[in-house]
Amino acid sequence: MAETLPSVFVAIDRADPREAAGDLAALGQDGFALKLGLEFFVANGPAGVRAVAGTRPLFLDLKLHDIPNTVAGGVRAASACAPVFLTIHASGGPAMIAAARKAADQNGAARMQILAITVLTSLDDGDLDAVGQIGPSGDQALRLALVAKMAGADGVVCSAHEIARLRAACGPDFKLVVPGIRPAWAATGDQKRVMTPREAMDLGADHLVIGRPITQAADPRAALNRILAEIAA
Ligand code: C5P
Numbered sequence: 022m023a024e025t026l027p028s029v030f031v032a033i034d035r036a037d038p039r040e041a042a043g044d045l046a047a048l049g050q051d052g053f054a055l056k057l058g059l060e061f062f063v064a065n066g067p068a069g070v071r072a073v074a075g076t077r078p079l080f081l082d083l084k085l086h087d088i089p090n091t092v093a094g095g096v097r098a099a100s101a102c103a104p105v106f107l108t109i110h111a112s113g114g115p116a117m118i119a120a121a122r123k124a125a126d127q128n129g130a131a132r133m134q135i136l137a138i139t140v141l142t143s144l145d146d147g148d149l150d151a152v153g154q155i156g157p158s159g160d161q162a163l164r165l166a167l168v169a170k171m172a173g174a175d176g177v178v179c180s181a182h183e184i185a186r187l188r189a190a191c192g193p194d195f196k197l198v199v200p201g202i203r204p205a206w207a208a209t210g211d212q213k214r215v216m217t218p219r220e221a222m223d224l225g226a227d228h229l230v231i232g233r234p235i236t237q238a239a240d241p242r243a244a245l246n247r248i249l250a251e252i253a254a
Contacts, residue, residue, distance in 0.1 A: 026054060026078050026105060026228065027052055027053050027054045027078065027228075028222065028228055028229060028249075028252055029052075029053045029054065029218070029228070029229050029231055029245070029248060029249065029252070030053070030054045030055065030056040030078075030080045030106075030198075030228055030229065030230045030231070031044075031045075031048065031053050031054070031055055031056065031231060031232065031235050031236065031245065032056045032058070032082075032200070032230050032231065032232030032236075033045065033055060033056065033057055033061070033073075033232070033236065034058055034060070034232055034236075035060070035061060036060040036061055036063075036064040036065070037064075038061075038064075038065050038069050038072065038073055041057070041061060041073050042073055044236050044241070045073065045077075047236075047241040047242060048235070048241055048242055048245055049242060050242070050245075052249060053077075053245060053249070054077060054078035054079070054080065054105070054228075055073075055074055055077045055078070055079050055080065056079075056080040056081075056082055056230055056232075057070055057073070057074070057079065057080075057081060057082065058082040058083075059082065059083055059084065061073075062081065062083060062102075067098075067099075067101035067102045070102040071101075071102060071103065074102070074103075078105045079102065079103065079104045079105060079106075080104060080105065080106040080107075080108075080136075080198075080230070081099055081102050081104035081106065081107050081108075082108050083095070083099060083107065083108060083109075084108045084109065084110055084138050085099075085107075085108070085109040085110065085113075085121065086109065086110035086112065086113045086117075087113070087117070088117070089113075089116045089117045089119070089120035089121075090120065092109060092113065092117050092120055092121050092124075093120040093121060093123065093124035094124070096109075096120075096121045096124035096125055096133070096135075097124050097127065097128075099133075100125070100128045100131075100133060103131055104133055105133065105134060106133075106134050106135075106136050106175075106198065107121075107125070107133050107134070107135055107136070108135075108136045108137070108138055108178060109121045109135060109136075109137060109138070109174075110137070110138045111137035111138060111139050111165035111166065111168055111169040111174070111177070112139075112154075112165060114168070114172075115168055115171065115172040116172075118135070118137060118168070118169055118172035118173060118174050119172045119173050121135050121174075122135050122172070122173035122174065122175075123173075134175035134176065134196065135173070135174045135175050136174065136175060136176050136177060136178055136196065136198055137165065137166070137169035137174040137176070137177045137178070138177070138178055139161070139162035139163075139165040139166055139169070139177055139178075139179065140154075140158045140161050140162045140165065142180060142201065142213075142214075144158065145158065146158055149161060159183065159186070162179065162183055162187075163183075163186060163187065163190055165177075166179070166187050166190065166191055166195075167190060167191065170191050170192075170195055175195070175196050176195050176196025176197060176198060176227065177191075177195070177196070177197065177198070178198050178199070178200065178230075179197055179198070179199060180199065180200075180201050180214060181199050181201060181202065181214075181215075181216035181220065181221040181224060181226065182214055182216070184197055184199065184221065184224040184225050184226055185224055185225070188224075188225045196227045196228070197225065197226050197227050198226070198227060198228045198229075198230060199216075199221050199226040199228070199229050199230065200212075200229075200230035200231075200232075201214060201215050201216070202215065202216060202217070202218050202221055202229050202230070202231045202234070203215040203216070203217065203234055204217055204218060204234055204244075204247065204248055204251065205217050206247075207233075207234035207238070207244070208233075208234075210233055217251070218231070218248050218251055218252050219251050219252060219254070222252050229252075231248065234248070235248070
């Protein structure tokens with residue numbers, strides 16, 4: 022039986038390990054998990070990732086996209102970081118997704134869950150058209166989520182506004198991990214289509230990814246606690 026993962030993954034979007042460790046120390050408690058991204062991994066490698074993550078559940082957001090053989094090798098190499106979630110791009114296609122899942126299965130006892138990225142929220146319908154993908158972006162995200170599920174991905178990263186549609190299409194066991202979350206009391210920053218933690222959980226998100234509302238708060242620990250309390254209420 023898999024251990025229950027925390028609802029909240031705090032995004033530490035930094036390359037410097039001392040700054041990342043400082044962000045984590047400011048939170049100083051259990052009850053949350055950690056997301057590290059490409060900038061941290063490229064700068065510090067698996068040893069640096071392990072040093073910062075410690076025993077905390079880790080979401081390693083590398084968004085891999087290449088031929089199946091290369092992505093499989095990347096997944097095997099990433100297993101040295103012992104993540105619970107690892108991201109790949111669904112647009113790499115069914116064979117690439119299946120190769121990632123197979124490589125993750127070869128990881129032994131710790132089962133790495135493969136999350137697919139559908140459509141980056143930085144792309145609008147005009148951008149999709151420019152690269153030959155059929156919009157609107159919500160339809161393309163659904164198409165790619167179904168491809169990811171069929172090919173063996175454990176879930177997708179999606180906007181809170183896509184939760185209901187993806188849950189209906191992909192079923193109850195497909196993980197929906199949701200960034201773009203802003204508590205009612207936090208600044209929205211550059212995230213445009215935001216939702217509160219409670220709203221996203223009520224819609225059926227499995228996990229939330231929250232960065233700046235926690236890490237940039239005047240009191241990060243209080244901000245995290247307030248979010249956890251709102252979810253639990
Ligand atoms: O600081 P903030 O809460 O906006 O951080 C959100 C995190 O989620 C960042 O690590 C960002 O890269 C990630 N993310 C996102 N929007 C997506 C996918 C991932 O904000 N569509």
